[in-house]
Amino acid sequence: MRPLTAVDAKAMAVIHAKSFERGWPELDMAVHINRDLCFGLGDPLISFVILSVVDDQAEILTIATHPDHRGTGQGTTLLRGAMSRLASRGVQTLFLEVAEDNVAAQSLYRRAGFDAIGRRPGYYRREKGRVAALTFSKRLDAAK
Numbered sequence: 090m091r092p093l094t095a096v097d098a099k100a101m102a103v104i105h106a107k108s109f110e111r112g113w114p115e116l117d118m119a120v121h122i123n124r125d126l127c128f129g130l131g132d133p134l135i136s137f138v139i140l141s142v143v144d145d146q147a148e149i150l151t152i153a154t155h156p157d158h159r160g161t162g163q164g165t166t167l168l169r170g171a172m173s174r175l176a177s178r179g180v181q182t183l184f185l186e187v188a189e190d191n192v193a194a195q196s197l198y199r200r201a202g203f204d205a206i207g208r209r210p211g212y213y214r215r216e217k218g219r220v221a222a223l224t225f226s227k228r229l230d231a232a233k
């Protein structure tokens with residue numbers, strides 16, 4: 090796992106556009122690289138995660154793997170690596186929102202030890218209507 094830099098912004102935008110109905114442009118990725126924690130796998134990039142950290146809490150803003158590489162453990166490696174880095178800098182709780190119909194992502198999070206703690210109706214706007222979000226959280230082990 091490597092920290093991402095400005096040169097990765099374009100590849101992040103490409104993967105994100107292939108992963109979500111509403112892609113985030115390269116310029117937005119450059120802002121995240123400056124403001125948040127961004128980690129990735131592969132060079133060229135095949136998977137990345139963006140994390141926002143405030144005090145002892147963090148949030149996964151997005152995580153995505155290039156469609157050609159899904160189901161090969163990239164997301165799991167990235168998530169576990171990110172949790173370890175966050176724990177070692179004192180973050181105690183990690184949150185995220187996931188669409189209620191996103192089975193793959195929920196499987197990833199549950200297997201990594203996240204629990205669903207809430208539901209936010211209509212959180213995501215899609216072309217075909219709104220979809221609820223599930224809020225997941227996990228306490229991070231400072232020993233890791």
Ligand SMILES: CC(C)(COP(=O)(O)OP(=O)(O)OC[C@H]1O[C@@H](n2cnc3c(N)ncnc32)[C@H](O)[C@@H]1OP(=O)(O)O)[C@@H](O)C(=O)NCCC(=O)NCCS
Nearest residue numbers: 108153154159160161162163164165187193194196197200
């Ligand atoms: C969610 C995502 C990041 C997982 O990345 P990945 O590199 O495929 O992750 P892994 O290979 O470690 O697999 C993670 C889990 O997803 C499951 N999975 C992968 N592709 C799947 C699919 N098409 N359908 C159902 N489950 C799938 C795997 O079986 C695995 O579940 P398991 O832990 O119970 O075995 C990836 O599917 C993706 O980029 N999706 C689009 C973007 C997205 O939805 N991001 C999450 C937003 S909250």
